[in-house]
């Protein structure tokens with residue numbers, strides 16, 4: 001039970017079938033130190049296991065989604081420290097979450113903040129959002145998947161530009177480049193993102209999980225294998241009551257009432 005847990009750097013609440021996680025470390029612009037990582041991963045995993053939740057929504061503050069990994073925490077580490085601790089590997093727990101995760105990004109999404117947003121499934125940006133991978137300015141490179149996920153999201157040209165120069169991308173460029181799916185006015189961000197998350201959470205959960213899995217397969221495999229994976233998952237959907245209900249509801253011109261949500 002999430003409400004029984006005490007988190008220090010995040011806030012966790014539920015809105016009907018949406019599990020809302022708000023990064024809340026304002027003094028450091030939500031910089032992702034080890035504790036924030038542990039709390040965020042624990043919170044998404046708890047929502048993933050919660051039958052009452054269909055979709056997870058991750059957001060930050062108006063000023064910052066997250067300004068990166070915590071530079072002060074990293075500064076004194078040496079190679080053996082980060083290698084032995086397998087620094088950042090715990091975020092893999094975030095990417096193993098099966099339910100759809102919507103990110104609502106306002107303000108800075110830099111370094112690890114941009115990388116965390118890219119681990120989410122649907123990215124919605126406020127018009128104030130700024131994305132960047134400024135690690136090059138710190139004498140390092142992205143360490144939470146940025147070189148891979150940014151390249152897949154926006155292509156080599158823009159990824160190289162951003163990662164080698166450290167320049168930021170504003171919300172309009174992020175939408176144009178395919179990094180985010182929608183840009184909304186900053187004061188509407190949470191409401192609009194909640195609407196999207198709530199909409200997803202009314203759908204058949206097995207269908208949503210399979211859809212997320214199938215889209216992600218596009219990044220991991222060949223076209224032929226991916227299409228085969230999709231077809232098998234599509235066939236399997238016919239074993240669910242939700243397929244019967246969804247198609248019957250269409251024929252009867254009514255809203256579907258999915259059983260497995």
Ligand code: CO8
Pocket residue numbers: 027028029031032067068069070071072073074082087108110111112113134135138140141142143144
């Ligand atoms: N880590 C720690 N503290 C931070 C971070 C951060 N990433 N970002 C901001 N803060 C802190 C500031 O130090 C400041 O604290 P204090 O008041 O105690 O000095 C507070 O947040 C407010 O920040 P600013 O005063 O700087 O606010 P501004 O509005 O002037 O500037 C910026 C905002 C532009 C976002 C600026 O704070 C900034 O440039 N932050 C750093 C952005 C960055 O470089 N992010 C990438 C970090 S590296 C990373 O994410 C992955 C590294 C992979 C390495 C792999 C190693 C294994």
